[in-house]
Amino acid sequence: MTDASKPNALIGQSGGPTVVINQSLVGVVETMRDRADVGKIFGCLHGVRGIVSEQFIELQSVPQDRLERIAQTPSAALGSSRDKPD
16 A cells, blocks of 8 residues: 555644643554554644644654653643534
8 A cells, every 4th residue: 555545644632731631642643653554644733623724734753752752741732622523
């Protein structure tokens, strides 16, 4: 399967900015990197708002040392939102 034919992954954050929300983000990025059936990994900025406004950043090339720092930082690295999908 070529990279162009693989589905991409989209990750968003919602809720309170905590270490746990960032650890979850890093866990998903690390898991998706290891999957042969996933193309690019995107993060949407500010949750649902980022999806609607198409504000995406690529995450597959974030260096491992930076991911480890993100996982230990109490915040929402992608920017959180409490917007509800409609």
